[in-house]
Amino acid sequence: MAVDPASPDYCIGIIGAGTMGRGIAQIAVGGGIKIKLYDGFEGAARSGHEFVSRMVNRSAEKGNITQEEAVAAIARLEIIDSLEGLAGVNLVIEAVIEDLDIKKELFAKLEKIVAPDCILASNTSSLSVTAIAAGCENPGRVAGYHFFNPVPLLKVVEVIAGVLTDGWVCDALDKVARRCGHEPVRTQDSPGFLVNHAGRGFYTEGLRIAQEGIASFSDIDDVLRDGAAGFRMGPFELMDTTGLDVSGVVMESIYQQFYEEPRFRPVAFTRQRMAAGLFGRKSGRGYYVYEDNRKIAPDPKPAPDARPDSVWIDPAVPDGRASLVALLKDRIEIDDGAKPGARSVCIVTPLGKDATTAALDAGIEAERTVAVDTLLGLDKRRTLMTTPVTDPDLRDQVHGLLASDGVPVTVIHDSPGFIAQRVIAAIVNIGCEIAQQGIATPDDINKAVRLGLNYPKGPIEFGDSVGPARILTILQGLHDAYLDPRYRPSVWLSRRARLGVTLDTPEG
Ligand SMILES: NC(=O)c1ccc[n+]([C@@H]2O[C@H](COP(=O)([O-])OP(=O)(O)OC[C@H]3O[C@@H](n4cnc5c(N)ncnc54)[C@H](O)[C@@H]3O)[C@@H](O)[C@H]2O)c1
DSSP states (O other): OOOOTTTOOEEEEOOSEEEEEEEHHHHHHTTTOEEEEESSTTTTHHHHHHHHHHHHHHHHHHHHOOHHHHHHHHTTTEEEEGGGGGGOEEEEOOOOSHHHHHHHHHHHHHTTTTTTEEEEEEEOOSHHHHHHHHSOOOOOEEEEEEOSTTTTTTTTTEEOOOOOOOOOHHHHHHHHHHHTTTTTEESOOOTTTTEEEEEHHHHHHHHHHHTTTTHHHHHHHHHHHHTTTSSOOOOHHHHHHHHHHHHHHHHHHHHHHHOOOOGGGOOOHHHHHHTTTTGGGGGBBBSEEEEEEEEOOOOOOOOOOOOSSSEEEOTHHHHHHHHHHHHHHHTSSEEEESOOOEEEEEEEEESSSOHHHHHHHTTGGGEEEEOOTTTTTTSOOOOEEEEETTOHHHHHHHHHTTTTTSSEEEEEEOOOOTTHHHHHHHHHHHHHEEEEEESSHHHHHHHHHHHOOOOSSOOOHHHHOOOOHHHHHHHHHHHHHOEEEEEEHHHHHHHHHHOOOTTTTTOO
16 A cells, blocks of 8 residues: 555655756655655765755745744755665656656666555656656556656646556645645646647747748737737747757657647748757847847837728627727727728728638728737737738828827738737647547646646637637638648537537536
């Protein structure tokens, strides 16, 4: 009978005292758990101990814990100098170098040292947990336990069940996580596990928009960060922060591991930028240039002073029209004709359609049509889109009008779904497909993405807040425009949208 993780005597062995091992040790001693820390390289475990002590003492200095609690937490951390020292532990968390052969060999060795009911967990970020367990006599006790860096700040851990992992193992890992103040999310052993799988759409769709010349890197980032989508950083800022040498490799690897699933297809220019060494902050240049580690973004262009005489707003998307009318009615004459009058600039508010298609569908002249993204409201940064033949003077007039209350406007080229619609639809669609494949529950998908990636909402929550039917419309529009299976809606999404139920509705 395995020891209950709530027990005061519960003891964890951590192998590898690097970035991750020491972070895990820190939260575990804080949770009242005894730790035995081992590292294969001389001095590394000692340095890990010093680091954890420093962090715990700092926490006491800040008043987060008492001095007595700090002393007790540090006393729980013991350094050991051989693997044999792990003989009595209840759980081993391995955080050594990311190499399948090394991890397999280590786990096979551990099996001969620890008790039969000791759990063996790996903090691998990309290797198959099932493959690591394959070298063990009892693969049932092996699981993935994927923490994020920095461990004390990103309070989520993926509990990954390999094909042969026993249920009690994951239950115990959940309890240990909660004792350490972390939120466990359950996931099956699948490429990218949960967080790195669910986060793909943010990058791949951002890259696709840039590749097609719809908007610049900084315009895409501005819309996703400052607009109502509310991401902390845009995809290009994020890639520059992680480093394209890391995120580019992950992108390619996940695409390949899913047998070239088009939803995860990267773009060719990332490979070229990697070859050129444009990694981001660490190399001084990526999608942006960095001076003294400070991002140099292009200066925003001032909004034009021009205004149109009147605007005609397409009624095809009634909510879109209503929000634009509410915004503009006191600032400009709204042309209420069934068809636009001769003096009016035409505004369309499409979902998943480009400005060209919206103009043609409405039977209005593309030369005097612009499109505005109203999906997430108009309070934050606004996106204005042209057809290839829109008169630049008319575009500037609507730009001036939209910016006349001081809210910034991003002007982009024609795109089915602008920027935010496309990126959010991609994230929701991938989240729904994860639910459909039973890799994780909607609740865990949301939690993992909010806590692990700091998105303002999880994928399923995003879909429900926008409305499943709207997300479906956007994806269908993208699919019609590109004839690319990348945009095929997940059946999880399309069924729930057509049934009029929320995306967190489980399978009955
Ligand atoms: N750094 C991250 O952002 C991050 C995030 C999530 C998961 N991970 C995963 O966590 C694991 C550790 O990553 P890290 O960033 O902490 O690495 P790191 O290089 O900072 O630390 C690894 C430590 O393991 C020790 N080590 C290496 N081989 C060993 C062996 N055979 N036996 C004992 N000790 C050994 C090294 O001396 C080193 O101290 C990897 O599997 C990595 O993929 C890393």
